[in-house]
Amino acid sequence: MDNLQKERGELIEFSGIHFASTYNIPPLAARILALLIIDGCKSGLTFESLVEKLSASKSSISTNLNLLLKMEKINYFTIAGDRKKYFKASPLSERLLNYKKMLEAEKFLVNKMLHYREQTITCPQEKCNLENVKAYKNHIEEMEELFVKTIAEFKIIEIDNNNNNQ
Amino acid sequence: MDNLQKERGELIEFSGIHFASTYNIPPLAARILALLIIDGCKSGLTFESLVEKLSASKSSISTNLNLLLKMEKINYFTIAGDRKKYFKASPLSERLLNYKKMLEAEKFLVNKMLHYREQTITCPQEKCNLENVKAYKNHIEEMEELFVKTIAEFKIIEIDNNNNNQ
DNA sequence: CGATTGGTTCGCAAATCACCGAACCAATCG
DNA sequence: CGATTGGTTCGGTGATTTGCGAACCAATCG
Incomplete structure (x- = not known):
């Protein structure tokens, strides 16, 4: 107690x-x-x-x-x-949205970075760097998918809960 | 130019x-x-x-x-x-680690919340709330898995790149 | 009407932050 | 040795942030 x-x-x-x-x-x-x-x-x-x-x-x-x-x-x-x-x-799903926004900002940045890098490749090491950034972008996109999926699932649970409590 | x-x-x-x-x-x-x-x-x-x-x-x-x-x-x-x-x-994988740390903090919080909620259920609405938190925890754990996987993949790419450039 | 309630707005003060310059230190050079 | 280079530490200052109290407003109550 x-x-x-x-x-x-x-x-x-x-x-x-x-x-x-x-x-x-x-x-x-x-x-x-x-x-x-x-x-x-x-x-x-x-x-x-x-x-x-x-x-x-x-x-x-x-x-x-x-x-x-x-x-x-x-x-x-x-x-x-x-x-x-x-x-x-706000419901927990809002909290997920917040993380999603952070991911979007990161993605925007990585895209800008990628575009810049593509124009400035001058040596093999920079090429590796480019590949790295691409892999990073891939990861962000995977995360985003997972987010969209989970947020959708979540919304259903929350609506369901609300109905039960009315 | x-x-x-x-x-x-x-x-x-x-x-x-x-x-x-x-x-x-x-x-x-x-x-x-x-x-x-x-x-x-x-x-x-x-x-x-x-x-x-x-x-x-x-x-x-x-x-x-x-x-x-x-x-x-x-x-x-x-x-x-x-x-x-x-x-x-630092290499990009470090940046992923940062997001992982944020997830860990969130998980720690959710676990505390869950433990507290379990002891204070008094009405059906609170039960729904508990289910919600559990679902949220599940999501966090899914995300964590994805992270661990990607960070591992990433480390390999980075080590590879380093070897190529020496 | 005046009094009360629920909440907002407006300076203001204390604390913190971000950056600076100057003095300083430790290693190297001639 | 003294001079230079690469970087750190310290005290201070202007700007920002955070929260407060007091005055205020708008709606309701008696």
Whole structure:
């Protein structure tokens, strides 16, 4: 019981650090995201509860919530006759999309590199280098395929889950 | 000819931005890395030439070179009877390793999350959530396999290339 | 109407970062 | 030996980031 609380604390802390560095977001935004993933999965968390749980100011919570919304890392829903917004983390499939975007950036770069290299081959060593870049590009494309496949699978699971819970 | 120079410039600029954000390194470090990938692939670049080409101070170049060395994004070799160090970007397989590390961090997180969730199931919706996380974990493991496979393939190509060029 | 609630916006202050110049060190050269 | 070369270390500074409080706004309540 007490142990579970400790586990929860560590989970939030670690998630926070992880999100801050991989998504390049401020620490508080990362902590909000972590909290929404861990505690907000059922019914979402309100603005107020985030202010309390993270003991941060209203302004900081507001700014960082809007940042996360714009990044589509979170979303919110409302209840009729209730002025509050209930925030939730985006489904896991969104997280996969993020990695996919990183791959796309890498692919774009590799393509540019390839185009440049093709025009500047002057010695056998550079030819090897070219082959290397081509192999790297191949790998990225393989990864991309796997991603597209998995994201599709995932979306189905998530829709299914949603239907079961309504 | 002139066009090629323009392409080179754009390539360096874009690579710089990409590396700075995906590796979380200072702009200058990112530009050094970009330059080493594009110009340094043959015979490496010296400290001096980096200072000139990037028109940065010796101290900044020194600091950022050491950062990149520590991160294993670059390496250097020396030539007998020459005090200079020749810096090169690490082979592409190193870049794959970086993505693998990110996956590992994500896996670690998901495992923690899973362990916590298993202890806190109280309603059917949470059960769905658990299934979701498990599916996500599966995906990560699939990706990891693909990585291990490709990195191995890559290492072979690289060793091969090296032998051909000696 | 005024009071309350839920949330935003706007400076501002503290902390951190990125880069610089100058002084410095260690190895080699003449 | 002193001069030069290749590179490091240190203190500082301007720019950026992160979070805060206070004032504010818009919607609802009594």
